[in-house]
Amino acid sequence: MRALLAIAVAATLVSSPAQAQYSTYTDRASYEAQLGTMVIDDYSNPNYAFLQSNLAMSAVLGETRYTSTAFQNWNLVPNGYYCAGCNGSFRMDFRNTTVSSGGLGVYGVGFDFFNEESLPYSAYITFGDGTTTNLQLASASNADRGFFGVTSEKLVATVDIGLANGGTTQEGSYGQDNLTIGAMGSSTVVPEPSTVVLLAAGLAGLGFAGRARRQRV
Numbered sequence: 438m439r440a441l442l443a444i445a446v447a448a449t450l451v452s453s454p455a456q457a458q459y460s461t462y463t464d465r466a467s468y469e470a471q472l473g474t475m476v477i478d479d480y481s482n483p484n485y486a487f488l489q490s491n492l493a494m495s496a497v498l499g500e501t502r503y504t505s506t507a508f509q510n511w512n513l514v515p516n517g518y519y520c521a522g523c524n525g526s527f528r529m530d531f532r533n534t535t536v537s538s539g540g541l542g543v544y545g546v547g548f549d550f551f552n553e554e555s556l557p558y559s560a561y562i563t564f565g566d567g568t569t570t571n572l573q574l575a576s577a578s579n580a581d582r583g584f585f586g587v588t589s590e591k592l593v594a595t596v597d598i599g600l601a602n603g604g605t606t607q608e609g610s611y612g613q614d615n616l617t618i619g620a621m622g623s624s625t626v627v628p629e630p631s632t633v634v635l636l637a638a639g640l641a642g643l644g645f646a647g648r649a650r651r652q653r654v
Contacts (some may be wrong), residue, residue: 458563461572461588465617468547468586472619472641474536475545476500479615485514500618502530507605520612526558526599529616532565536620541565542594544621547586548613551579556609559601560585565592571602579612590621 453595462468467584469475476498484497491633494512507525521527531543538544542565552558552574560572568591577583597603598611 441469458568458591459562459570459587462547462586462588463575464582465547465549465584465586465615468545468584468588469617471588471622472545472617473622474619475580475619476534476536477615477617479517480514480519481517487515488513500536501533501616502533504528504530506599507607518612518614519616521598522607523553523612524609525607526597526605528595528597530595531618532594534618536618538592538620539565542592544590544592544616545588546593546596546621547584547617549582549584549615550574550611550613551577551582552609552611553578554610556606558598558609558611559589561597561599561603562593563595563597564586564589565594573601574598582614583610583611586617588621592600 446511460471478498478500479605482497486493489512491502491504492508492510494514495501503521503554505521505525505527507527508522511522511525512527513520513523515523529546531537531546531585532540534543536543553576557576558574560574561569562572572585572587574585575583598613600606
């Protein structure tokens with residue numbers, strides 16, 4: 438009986454692993470494979486202007502709230518990509534979109550980007566539970582753009598693009614395209630047995646073993 442009890446407890450512990458904080462991606466195909474419903478902004482909407490305020494920039498699709506954090510109300514969409522002055526930091530807020538969950542954020546955020554000059558930019562992420570992480574973006578040219586994606590069951594509330602840990606700057610050279618936000622895909626979730634169900638199954642097994650033992654006596 439002690440052995441069966443140990444097995445039941447072990448099964449309970451195995452069934453409740455610590456959830457991963459987040460996953461990152463450097464290619465679009467792998468990232469999009471994790472998503473269900475998604476929204477892609479290629480910055481080609483005719484309502485985008487070359488220069489617009491935070492409010493006007495955010496209102497075009499209504500899926501992302503943009504805030505330039507170095508230059509004030511300085512959002513550029515030149516030649517079909519986005520930048521905050523093309524040398525300024527900015528914040529993207531995803532808590533109220535058609536693919537957000539409970540007003541806390543979205544499961545995934547991804548974009549193509551260029552990140553040139555001597556001041557590489559970072560992505561400072563705030564999750565739905567208030568925790569944060571800072572991820573350095575790779576160097577990539579405008580002609581040969583990189584890709585950055587992140588998914589998290591904690592949801593992505595905001596992403597600050599600029600210096601490490603959300604620092605602001607009016608230097609460097611950064612632009613992004615094909616911003617892709619999405620909800621969790623059905624294939625990304627593997628249902629796990631409930632802890633309570635496993636514990637009940639373990640106790641039932643102990644009861645069966647006890648009855649079998651009594652019958653043998």
